[in-house]
Amino acid sequence: IITSAKPRVFSSGANIKMLATASHAAKVNFCKFTNETRCAMEQATALSGQYYLAVINGSASGGGYALALSCEHIMLVDDGSSRVALPELPLLGVLPATGGLTRLVDKRKIRRDYADIFCTTAEGVGGKRAIEWGLVDELVAPSKMEEASLLRARLLAGTDGRPDRKGITLTPLNRRVSGDQINYGYLAVEINRGKSCAAFTLHGPEERCSVGLEEVLAQGAEFWLLQLARELDDAILHLRTNRPDINCWIFKVVGEREILNSYDSLLVDGVGNWFLEEIRLFWIRVLKRLDVTSRSLMAIVDTGSGFSGILFE
Known part of the structure; x- marks a missing residue:
């Protein structure tokens, strides 16, 4: 209300x-x-x-x-x-x-x-x-x-009490700012003032997603897909608001494609699970926010790049 x-x-x-x-x-x-x-x-x-x-x-x-x-x-x-x-x-x-x-x-x-x-x-x-x-x-x-x-x-x-939705705690993000470097758990942003650009490096997880839905919920805000989405959303808003002098954003992804795809497979296999669905919807909002950020956006795909699944989007 x-x-x-x-x-x-x-x-x-x-x-x-x-x-x-x-x-x-x-x-x-x-x-x-x-x-x-x-x-x-x-x-x-x-x-x-x-x-x-x-x-x-x-x-x-x-x-x-x-x-x-x-x-x-x-x-x-x-x-x-x-x-x-x-x-x-x-x-x-x-x-x-x-x-x-x-x-x-x-x-x-x-x-x-x-x-x-x-x-x-x-x-x-x-x-x-x-x-x-x-x-x-x-x-x-x-x-x-x-x-x-x-x-x-x-x-x-309505009358649906949603007994299957226990909810999670969205813990504060660990954003560390040092000069022109912004670091999170799975995201690093390096700002080059002279060239008016910022390099976003998104890091994939180190191991395949082999856990079940209950274990994913237990990880809560630390689940890779959710944590990275929150970190990217925070960085977009931070630069959009506080660094209007940075006109070009460059995106890179570091990670093994097979590992990244295992997380996408979890989203597909978990259709109907409220938590995974909310993560997917969160990613939609983050990518839409990026779409209208009014900066020159570039993605660099080179050897070892992990642009796959959601990160390819």
Whole structure:
């Protein structure tokens, strides 16, 4: 359940004054990361059975309403002041930058004329009109908000208690920064400032994956496929945010192809196992993040390279 602890304000979106003084790269990173977060929520709903419920108990504008649009169900408190809005066009002269209009028309199937009126109305829409236009799914009285949100959450969650999903602990990553060198367990990044490039070296495991599903779950965050995905995701975000001066990223893989393929085979053979499926979905998110990083990306395949399976992708 996503709601606000503050009265009369759900979320008013980005800090416009902050963005006005930010660099272009900072604005781009901001928009990308916020939308990647929303896309991850939608992926979790579509493929992991994890549902998000937005309970709007105040004004939800700009990125705040875009966050609600990423949820499976939007509940609006009918208090006369709670409203939803995409005011970027009338207030700033720009279109919503993180998928708000796309989610309105393609996801919620809002009539295009309604969407046109909505995105040019700074004060937004609330109450019955928000329901009639399809901007929200449900109106609730303020006195019934907590009760109604818990009921809706239970309906979304269903009756499956998922007894087979014990979960794991995502332990902190061991990122070690020394000058222009960044080292993790299975990933090393070497930055060359003079040439404005960063070399990513991904290391495969030393032994074949010969363990069963229970042992994989016991390894948890230290399981190679998951640990490497988390390290690569962290490095992408670190360089994307903190090193805008590095324009070219070069990728290398060190490892035995047969060993790497044994891990891919485990993913194929383990179809239906929730843990392996979440690892696969995590890799999809990491590779999508790489796709939109706006750097020149190169992969060097030479003797001994381990570009195979997921790492070939």
